[in-house]
Amino acid sequence: MKARILFFTISLLLGVQALAQAPQLSEKSQISLLTCAAGDELYYAFGHSSFRVQDSVLGIDVVYNYGTFDFNRPNFYLNFVKGKLIYSLSRRSFDDFLFEYEMEKRWVKEQILDLTLEQRNQLLAFFENNYLPQNRDYLYDPLLNNCSSITGDILKDQFGDAIVFDGSYLNEQYTFRQLVRQFMNINSWSMFGIDLAFGSVVDRKATVQEHMFLPYYAMEQIRHTSLNGKPLLKRERSVLDYDEHIQQSFFPLSPLFWFCLLLGFTALITYFDHQHKTRSRWLDFTLFLLTGLVGTFLLVLWLATDHTSTPKNFNVLWAFPLNAIVAFVFIFQDKLPQWLPKYLWTALGLIGLMLLLWIIKVQIFSPVLIPLLLTLAIRYVYLLRYSKL
Incomplete structure (x- = not known):
């Protein structure tokens, strides 16, 4: 058992280079979706989503975060304007991940997924494969391919038609523009700039799964998702319990x-x-x-x-x-x-x-x-x- 723990620790420090190196989780393991509250900066205005993998037997507690970007990457701002902004999958300890939200006093909620051991190992193997240097980067899209929309994409990719997203919790299917406006003051320079840049293509109604590009909607969707006919959500808890950040306007x-x-x-x-x-x-x-x-x-x-x-x-x-x-x-x-x-x-x-x-x-x-x-x-x-x- 110690050898397995040592192996996984080394893989965290050095980075695994092959899918075959991913450890096999124990029965005590669990995989969950973390949803983090919106913050004050524009790129935090809609919240954040990440996956957490824990196994007390193997001593594993890591977060797979698809929302990582680097301001120092060459041509960052030019690529942003051109629509070629690169985001990456990062992997870090849960404690390190949580520290940032503790400092900013933003709530974090955890939804533990009801998965079999085989399904948990399948997801871990997928994350590890995605984390390989040649796979971890992806072309970011604020509405169609971000840290939150990837949640639904991964579940569909891994479990196919066995995953069903029930949209009955929605009062209506909103357009992308309506969804963005729910999280921003319409009389702010940020929202004005977004409205100005968005074309008419965002005024179509988003599908049930497309609503998941917003972390708050992804969290609510997990509560209304089934896997093989059973609820995907096993249980839910608050990791950090802070009040919602209120946007101040003048x-x-x-x-x-x-x-x-x-x-x-x-x-x-x-x-x-x-x-x-x-x-x-x-x-x-x-x-x-x-x-x-x-x-x-x-x-x-x-x-x-x-x-x-x-x-x-x-x-x-x-x-x-x-x-x-x-x-x-x-x-x-x-x-x-x-x-x-x-x-x-x-x-x-x-x-x-x-x-x-x-x-x-x-x-x-x-x-x-x-x-x-x-x-x-x-x-x-x-x-x-x-x-x-």
Whole structure:
């Protein structure tokens, strides 16, 4: 018995290189799903999921964590923008894993799975094989392939049709955008940025299993999952019992406050422009340039990256990429060109089309955008009137 314990200890320190080296668990072993509370940082905002393997006979207590990433990896931020972000499976002792959540006072719940010894050994062999250097990295997707969605994928991969995910606990099947919004303040810069980057593809309803990309839903799903006709969940307990972190908000720092401020400023400047029959070049240049640059970035996310959540993004209808070029007309030309009224009518029409797509729910946009859309509309209409002077 001591030899087996020593073997597994060495494998933890040096890393196993072959599937055959995985130890055989004893009858005292158990495998569980750990769900960790949401934290204050954006990448902790939805919580976390990991697998725990313990065997008191062999002295094993380790966590297999599919949510490991490295900021120092070459081209980390570029790969994030391109949709080529690499996450890894890590393996560490349960005590080390728990220390971080203890320090941040985030609750941790454990769901012990009702598995036969054969099934437990099957899962351990799978984890060990995944942990090999050539297998541990995977292409991260925030909605379809993350530390939590992998939970359902692994169970399905290992046990096939014997695993049944019962979705009766859901009041309704939500869209991906609705699911994300449940965990974030809609009037926050983080949620505004997510809404801005997400295309219409995330406004489809997620399947029952796809809801598991959120750890809280994965935890609830385990309570409503069966294996070979029997409940998968054996028992559940709280490992760390802390209160839920509440997101603090301060309205003067929110996007809605600043967009309303911009709307008021633009309306005031436009009124003075109308009174003096002039135009504020720098205001128009700034509005057109910024919306054009935002639209160009969104178009790149749509057409030139591997993100699955950014295609078909109709935010480009108001953040029109050509605005970035037209902006320079307002700086370098005293008299507005003859083609500008047609362009402005087109820009207004695109905003109207965007609103129509919103009404018929082709894409759901951030309500924080409303004062920004009014800002653009006010300036477009004024420039149309000014071009006739």
